[in-house]
Amino acid sequence: MQASLTREQQVELYYYMKLNRSLEERLVNLFRQNKLLGGVYLSVGQEAISVGTAYALGPGDWIAPMIRNVGALLVRGFLPVDIFTQYMARQTSPTQGKDGTSHFGDLKKRHVVSPISMLGDLIPVMTGVAMAGRYLGQNIVTMTWIGDGGTSTGAFHEGMNLAAQQKAPFVCVIENNQWAYSTPVSRQVPVRDLAERARAYGIKSFIVDGNDVLAVWRTSQEAVDLCRAGEGPVIIEAKTMRMRGHAQHDPAEYVPKEMFEYWKQRDPLELYEKYLTNNKLWDAKTRKALEARIERELQAAMETAEQASFPPAELAEQGVYCDGCHTIEAEWKRSKKEVTPPASSVEPVWKVEGFGVKEAPQTADTKAAVEETLAAETPGRQVKSGNGIPAPFTKSSSNGKNAAKPAKPAAKQNVKSKPALVAARKGRR
Ligand SMILES: Cc1ncc(C[n+]2csc(CCOP(=O)(O)OP(=O)(O)O)c2C)c(N)n1
Numbered sequence: 035m036q037a038s039l040t041r042e043q044q045v046e047l048y049y050y051m052k053l054n055r056s057l058e059e060r061l062v063n064l065f066r067q068n069k070l071l072g073g074v075y076l077s078v079g080q081e082a083i084s085v086g087t088a089y090a091l092g093p094g095d096w097i098a099p100m101i102r103n104v105g106a107l108l109v110r111g112f113l114p115v116d117i118f119t120q121y122m123a124r125q126t127s128p129t130q131g132k133d134g135t136s137h138f139g140d141l142k143k144r145h146v147v148s149p150i151s152m153l154g155d156l157i158p159v160m161t162g163v164a165m166a167g168r169y170l171g172q173n174i175v176t177m178t179w180i181g182d183g184g185t186s187t188g189a190f191h192e193g194m195n196l197a198a199q200q201k202a203p204f205v206c207v208i209e210n211n212q213w214a215y216s217t218p219v220s221r222q223v224p225v226r227d228l229a230e231r232a233r234a235y236g237i238k239s240f241i242v243d244g245n246d247v248l249a250v251w252r253t254s255q256e257a258v259d260l261c262r263a264g265e266g267p268v269i270i271e272a273k274t275m276r277m278r279g280h281a282q283h284d285p286a287e288y289v290p291k292e293m294f295e296y297w298k299q300r301d302p303l304e305l306y307e308k309y310l311t312n313n314k315l316w317d318a319k320t321r322k323a324l325e326a327r328i329e330r331e332l333q334a335a336m337e338t339a340e341q342a343s344f345p346p347a348e349l350a351e352q353g354v355y356c357d358g359c360h361t362i363e364a365e366w367k368r369s370k371k372e373v374t375p376p377a378s379s380v381e382p383v384w385k386v387e388g389f390g391v392k393e394a395p396q397t398a399d400t401k402a403a404v405e406e407t408l409a410a411e412t413p414g415r416q417v418k419s420g421n422g423i424p425a426p427f428t429k430s431s432s433n434g435k436n437a438a439k440p441a442k443p444a445a446k447q448n449v450k451s452k453p454a455l456v457a458a459r460k461g462r463r
């Protein structure tokens with residue numbers, strides 16, 4: 035566990051955030067010059083989230099970024115030239131010019147799963163990656179990001195439920211930037227905090243100021259540590275603001291001006307610049323050198339990308355089906371014997387704790403209340419156990435003839451196997 039960051043690391047966080055922002059500013063210019071293929075979805079105002087969260091991961095961990103996570107790609111080791119060539123669809127791009135925008139990844143080196151545009155779908159995917167890592171004995175953590183709007187998809191809920199049930203070492207970062215296209219959060223969901231959703235899955239969650247990179251990093255580190263210790267999955271809700279329209283075509287005129295003004299005062303880069311200066315973590319000279327370095331790197335990357343050629347037409351038919359291009363061997367970190375029979379064989383026995391009945395009532399009043407509720411919920415319910423608790427899995431009929439003997443109270447029961455459970459249901463125990 036990494037408790038704190040060194041001075042160099044704290045300055046490095048700024049480097050990535052500034053690189054993220056300046057790179058996207060250049061992408062906008064290129065878009066306006068009609069040099070890009072596809073849209074540009076900016077993360078202006080959200081850089082602290084991409085950078086702070088990804089910075090908490092180790093080299094063996096896995097991410098799947100969304101459209102506003104260029105910062106996470108940079109932290110993960112992608113270079114500006116990769117991003118420029120990708121947006122310009124050049125042959126030297128990560129997808130060899132076959133796809134654009136953020137649709138690229140790197141399974142072998144950087145452990146980046148390529149995103150797809152369907153909102154929510156990366157959640158079950160990264161849950162699966164986390165489960166696979168555990169199976170292989172790797173002790174990895176996986177992470178993906180989702181917008182406030184994306185949390186309303188079915189895939190989000192299905193994926194989170196699966197992750198929770200499997201205790202998958204998976205961190206889901208909700209970037210609550212207040213808007214999903216032109217719909218404000220308050221018109222999407224009946225809750226104020228999206229992290230609240232975690233309660234429905236019985237998992238841990240955090241809410242963090244998404245414009246404070248150190249707070250984001252610290253929270254993410256805690257979430258990653260919990261996952262690695264088997265306490266996952268974790269939801270982090272990072273509160274922030276989308277400071278531009280959904281994409282370049284959208285002037286965001288539906289956003290109240292005062293709202294932009296409010297969040298402008300909380301710009302993550304400006305806040306962090308002040309922090310670095312006030313804490314004497316850099317001086318004017320270091321800062322200038324850093325900014326000059328970023329400009330130099332971006333200029334060189336942009337020129338390289340512009341000079342790169344487009345893919346030849348023949349390339350379109352190559353790599354459509356895997357012909358050896360994706361030979362990815364599973365990295366086993368545990369003995370395969372452990373997971374193959376006979377060592378992996380388990381008895382087909384289920385341990386069922388409790389039968390799902392409500393807790394035993396404490397007083398005569400609560401007893402009566404529980405009984406009343408159950409009677410209302412269960413038409414024709416006639417059987418009661420001696421203490422007023424409904425008898426679990428006993429059969430009742432409208433004429434009471436088939437009413438079985440009440441089963442023992444839930445707390446004392448320990449039904450071990452499926453057949454036994456079935457027998458209990460049939461009142462044969
Ligand atoms: C399943 C699905 N439904 C709809 C869309 C179209 N769509 C793309 S982005 C977007 C809004 C997303 O809002 P949010 O999740 O808050 O992310 P943000 O753009 O704010 O980062 C929509 C509706 C989609 N890509 N996938």
Ligand SMILES: [Mg+2]
Nearest residue numbers: 181182213214
């Ligand atoms: Mg949003």
